[in-house]
Amino acid sequence: MNEVQELAKLDLEDLPELPAICFDDLRQNVLKNLHLEVGAGPVLYLLSPSYTVINPTPNEIISDFIRRKNEVLNYVKESIVYNLAVxxxxxxxxxxxxxxxxxxVLARLRERDSGGKRYEIKFYTHSPRELLTNYTDKIYIGRDxxxxxxxxxxxxxxxELIDSLKDQYDNLIDRAQEKMRHPFRYKSFFQEIQEYLSDLINESxxxxxxxxxxxxxxQLSNRDLVDINAQYRSIKHYLIELYDExxxxxxxxxxxxxxxxxxxVTKYKKDLGNLIAYFEIKINGQLCSRIYGK
Known part of the structure; x- marks a missing residue:
């Protein structure tokens, strides 16, 4: 966990200007209440929307980072919500x-060996009143x-989203050995899921x-959009088969x-469900609007 170290290397003037997007009330409120979780060595720090360290007790490294990189943190939060919107x-x-x-909403950042530029983010939601007393009760809502x-x-x-399903499946296999009482009883399910996943990755x-x-x-004609829409819909069908299994x-x-x-497994299902919804709402949905809204 080296997010603090990597983010500290970034300067606001080196980051590209974010596109102009008008947020609805949902996204505006999420941005306003977004908590970040960033790692510094073995410690994961939870930051409030104003960058107060909620937990654990901050050391000089995290305190100095927040003082120096406040604007970078603002940019990171805006970038997160912009990406979720689109x-x-x-x-x-x-x-x-x-x-x-x-x-x-809690956004837990994991730097991806990119010099502080690329991140996997896991998202959770939690009752504000119980955030400190029952932090482990947070609800996982997805990743980006x-x-x-x-x-x-x-x-x-x-x-990238589909390829990440392979990494998550590998993690599931590791968890099965740790958490299941009789993992070999479910060998056929693991094989079926792996086959559906392989089909999804190869075909997509x-x-x-x-x-x-x-x-x-x-630059795209209506016929082009119809064909593109059909191709993305085909990928969605492979996702649905995996989701059902x-x-x-x-x-x-x-x-x-x-x-x-x-x-x-529930978290894995959540990621699959989110991805299917992304196709239906943002990909096929928007393509259909372009095709039939003219």
Missing amino acids: YSALLDVNSYFIEQNHFL FIDLLQFQRKYLGVR HNILQSLPPYLDYD VCEFENLLHFRRETEFARY
Whole structure:
């Protein structure tokens, strides 16, 4: 965990200007109440929206970082919400839970060996009144990947999101050995999930190679958009097949009281559900609006 060290290398003047987007009330309130979690060595620090260290007790390193890099932290928070607004349906899917928690969202940053530029972010929501007393009760609502130096995403970010499912599946296998009482009883489910995942990754890569990396609507005909929409919809169908298999596995785990491991499968299902919603709302939905809204 070296997010503090890597973010400290960035200067605001070196970061690109974010695009002009008018946020709705959901995204405005999330930005206002966004808490960051950043690592410094083995310690994960929880920062309030005004960058007060909520937990644990700050040392001089984190205190000095906050003093010197306040504007960079502002930029990071804005970039997170901008990316969620354009390249994710995470906030839309989880808006009920977020609003019930007065729009408190936790963003846990994990730097991706990129010199402080690229991050995987896990998102949680939590009741403000119980954040300190029952921190472990936070609700996982999804993840995203951002590049602080490049806002526009190739293939709408689909390839990176799908490839991350493989990494998460590998983590599931590790967790199964640690948390399950009888992991070999579920060998067939692990095999089925792996097969669906392999099909998803292979087919989506083939499909994306046939599509333009960036969609320039001024240069694309209506027929082009129809074809592109159909190709992205095909990827979504592979996601749905994987999602259904994971749901069946999750239900069986709860029935057999493998609850320690089931919660990790639930997180995997959440990421799949968010990604399917991203296709339906932001990709296929917007393409259909372009095709039929003229």
